[in-house]
Amino acid sequence: MKIKFCYIGIGFSVAVVLSLFSCVGGEKTTEQQLLSDKHPSLVLTPSGVSEIKANLGKAPLFDQTFAAVVNEVDAALANGIKVPIPKDLAGGYTHERHKTNFFTIQKAGALFQITGDEKYAIYIRDMLLAYAEIWPTLGKHPAERSYARGKIFWQCLNDANWLVYTSQGYDCIYEWLDESTREKLNKELFRPYAEYVSIENPQFFNRIHNHSTWGNAAVGMIGLVMGDEELINWALNGLDIKVPGDIVKDNDGGDIRLDGQKEAGFLAQIDHSFSPDGYYTEGPYYQRYAMYPFLIFAQALANKKPELGILDYRNGLLIKAIYALINQTNSAGEFFPINDSQKGMSLASRELVHAVSMAYYFGGMDPELLSIVEEQGRVPLNNTGMAAAKGVAEGKAKKFQYKSLELSDGAAGDEGAIGIIRAEDLTLVMKYAKHGMGHGHFDRLGFLLYDETGEVIQDYGAARWVNIDHKDGGGYLKENHSWAKETVAHNTLVVDKDSHFDGKVKPADKTAGTPYYFLGGDAVQIVSAKETNAYRDIEMQRTMAVAQVKELENPLVIDLFAVQAPEGTRYDLPLYYMGEYMSSNQKFQTNNNLSPMGQHDGYEHLWAEAQTKLESDIFSMTWFNKRKFYTVTSAVESGDEMIMTRIGANDPNFNLRRDPGLIHRRTGGHTVFASLYEMHGSYDYASERPINSFTSIENLKILHQSEAYVLVQFELKTGENYRFAFSLLDDNESSKHVVETPDGELQWKGIYDFNEYNK
Template sequence: MRLVTAIILLVLAVSCAKNEAGNGLQHPNLILTAQGVSLMRSSLGKVPLFDQSVEEAKQAVQSEMELGIEVPIPKDLAGGYTHERHKANYFAMQKAGVLFQITGEEKYAIYIRDMLLAYAEMWPTIGKHPAERSYARGKLFWQCLNDANWLVYTSQAYDCIYDWLDEETRIKLNKELFRPYAEYVSVENPQFFNRIHNHSTWGNAAVGMIGLVMNDEELVDWALYGLDLEVPGDFVKDNDGGAIQLEGQKEAGFLAQIDHSFSPDGYYTEGPYYQRYAMYPFLIFAQALANKKPELGILNYRNGLLTKAVYALINQTNAQGEFFPINDAQKGMSLASRELVNAVSMAYHYGGQDAGLLSIIKSQGRVPLNDSGLDAAKGVADQEVVKFPYKSIELRDGADGTEGAIGILRSKSLTLVMKYAKHGMGHGHFDRLGFLLYDEKGEVIQDYGSARWVNIEHKDGGGYLKENHSWAKETIAHNTLVVNKDSHFDGKVDEAEKSSGVPYFFSATPSVHVVSAKEPKAYKDVELQRTMAVVDIAELEHPLVIDLFSAQAPVGTRFDLPLYYKGEFMASNQQFSANNNLAPMGEESGYQHLWAESQAKLKNDLLQITWFNNQRFYTATSVIEDGDEAILTRIGANDPNFNLRRDPGLIHRRKSGNTLFASVYEIHGSYDYATERPLNLFSSISHLTVLHQSADYAAIELTLESGATYQFTFSLNDDSKASNHSISTSKGKIEWSGVYQFIKTEK
């Protein structure tokens, strides 16, 4: 790697020598350019969304300027005064820098200069942050990650006033603030800087961007290719249990981040919440490199992977634009975030001006104050805004796309997500083959997300709560199968990281969307496979979800299949017995946080429950076997500080060997509060039967109240579209070609 680096650096050195008179010294040249600034100035008053964004920035900066310069001695965690003050400072400086360039008003430059000089005075006087919670303690903030955030934003401000500053001030800031700062988050903390992780992406971008501003090639080299340093042996894990160094990792730096963090489809292995967070340094540093080092062709790297990553993120949202809360994720994070405001405009500007992005940009209501933001705002003003074309898609995981995936099925207003990707490093959850379900109103069957209140000081300083490990990451907290009350991989991150889910089949036609995946290693001697289909049946109000969860396991295995429905329990066809004296359902693996509110010994052939949410009814119908039980649960046991939401759930419990859990999920009816009138509040499913279950096939039959009958048959091990299949059932022989068949058998 170092030989390749040396060759590249030689090329860069020659290029820099050629450009020193222009590109190397003229500022701004990081995110803004002289040409871009000229165009922005001439466009003022002509592009409404851009004008609105400029005015919002002016108001925000004016409010900060009226407060004066405040650089308090660091002492607080996230959400605390000093943390939030330094955070507000870097946001204000970045905006002020852009406003100085656009308006020419010197007050913005003076504000940045005075702020930076205050930091330059303070920096040599402070040591590591007093909070000792991070594997890489920062100085301004409790962790180096936030220090890197500060430098990413502040380097943009510095670039905007660099030529305005006198030489003495530039030298002072370079030597006394920025170079020592860059060294602190890199060579003084290699366990932070040399990882493949969203933390290190911020670190790489921070050091690289300030290096570009100061024309410090050594810093840029560190940023692009990592440090030629060994991570100290006492740094093995981060605070989330993730490995500092990945198995077999030989590279570090920004290019290695792109190589190893993303799949060819743009999926980010830590999940969409952290992909959103990492996209800002990925894209803003890429934009800086495109401006200052165009010879790198960074925006075309890996076939334009960074632009693909923006599309991958957009595809991982529900109808409200909120990201699927896979792995550690705070619910509600959405396309409205500042990172995506920058990302979507960049994807539009550098990705061929895709008109499908304009509806998202318009809904965001603001654009970044740079070339891409102006271009995006012009697109909104000048073009017909069309809706982004969401569709069913499988996003592969792993650097080469061979380490699992997530499957997203979309049909009309319904969206289903199934996860069979890699674990997700320290932010991963033990949720192989778990799923989430949405309609256009929001969550139908939910994932808990993370146990964290970001930046809320009341809740342990805004960091991850202990319940994130004891509950949110555990398998029982997800809509997937739990074997013998133990989490997947025994709850061990190192074991989970060794393998991924196995994609088996993915298909999307206008009326039938299917995803199937396997998990052979989560439990010893147990093989799991889940097949989910979204089918459009004309006589139903909404598409219907079919769920076939197959397990090959030793006789006597205990299975728990949770369903975390969103809303209020309405009714069931089973007789539940309420518990007057509540007790936790177990002592570990997340069960210690579940109350068993009620239970039922299941009778007859079906388990049905109906719940209500967002003025709509939902019903889950499941086939039962002799001895099955159902438990109505409530999150919140062993939670003295009330850190967990008190959400309801249903656990379908079975003791068996090889088995098949067969269910369908139906959206139906409505209730109008103003008229107090319910419509279609009962399920349309009158019967559901397993026609065949084996290691090779699964087949079900569902009957509607109208008498219409449908069959879904699926080949579990032969995914050839050309294969012919035949199975014997109680309804006779069923034959079909291809992996699956969904047919109507009776009117």
């Protein structure tokens, strides 16, 4: 591919430039003219607008959103047009002003189309002219933090955000504008703007990365509005251009990695960013952010270039990705905070408001999506939003059925996965995916556990308050590296107090966990995976089962963490339970004088509040949170210790939450950590009545452990015994297995066995 472009000479007066350049992006073809003939045609379409007008007043969710947007935009109009010279970082005035501007332009465009009220068109036009006025005067943004500095914002990423939203508003007034204004804006603002975020910043535009997705969508969308095939081509297929050799890392430390990269552009992003199951390797928090440009550009392409069949691309991958996102949420609709994620981001976000309605409209009108739309309580002001709102108004909504599923990672789906098990109110998540690049955490085989109250066993999430200026400008905090990413901050095994892959992204990115077995939907559900790369000479396999045990009020989680390692290896297995300690069968020695537990790998942020050398066969601890009780029961080996930890040491700016943890410490070689997690009982503050506040587990024993098998038996207080056996090497469903136990042989067929055992 050969790129042709004409430069807009910065410094020329606007009027002169305007008359000098009649050609932008080379020759015009008939097709281009055709494309640019009809407007709006990007997200709204003429028939879509008619449909919306015809249904106003009939779909309350749409009407509510419409009324709210009218209020918001009218207030913005009253506030006047403010296009300050860029200066601030995120959170600062000029940043927030320009951000508000692009959201308002997009909304005002929709209102103009729906209401026909010219005040909205005038507002957009005048705003855009103000941008056209300052654009030629702007150099790079004065803040120098970014690997790709923007002009309006401190980074090209935000400039691309601006263009993605502004394109939509521009499309809505395109036909209303007189031709000279349109030409002026095309040539003096939008074409140079698009060039800035593409050919002038290929290190931003030409990656396989969420930043580039925004860049591609921005350039593609304005290309579609202006009928500029060259921009569309860049957007879809990337640039054939060299990136300056000195730019190798982005702001987050991610590699630019253009060496040997063969592909770029929007189609390549779809190819490489998602697994065939729609999982995005950075995790749901970033997937949510990245989805908007994927979907909005896809919607525009579906409207303007239906021949591309973009929504069918890779078996309808983009719609699948929306389902993947929905499936990565807890009972409050909040995304699992794996990798760098701020907790609380949820299906309520504007990106998902757009995505879910879009999945409904373009993905076969699935009534289960409507229950999510109902929860969201608003819809996008376009056809997909009207369709969803009508569906809700017509009572079509059905409860979304969250099912157990394994989401593969990697473009080909063969680089690890995350396993999600749902059972009644319980959600168990185990992560054995790829690292997740610059935003990944060193948490192979880590897990999270939820119930209807929220987090039971938490992932810390990122050490960051997004956009909150108090906290280092709202960006990632130092403690995100020193604590949140480290292995000891997660519910997975730490060997010799080192993080997985020595805490290095590069080797971590090269491999993924190995899915071993996943079984969803049965009375016993199982996720099992191996990890052999995180530590040299150490093989780890975690098997978690969620079992219906008829005597228990809730499903029981069985956790078997098997390790093959040299003798004398030191293991720490943390458990970040949420809530207040109630009691334990062990007597802890508490420390009145606290010191950090180590110097590096996250241990420098932990205080040991108490510890105990474990005695008796089991460790048992009950805690209380949000009116419920929880108990962990672990099998004890001679020499085991348990440490009660608290996060907070070496935290000079109070950036970390003072959350508790529990570390099971063991020195050994081949071993198995076996635990049960039980959710039980309740407590009501108004009646002050505890129900079932004690564990039902009397005992837990490992009856057999070897490289090939692990077999545990647990006993309930009511006397029943249950056994869970698992084949660690042979995943053939028809293989027969025999293991020796102190009480004789146990035989079974297949990968696992779970049964009541009567002596």
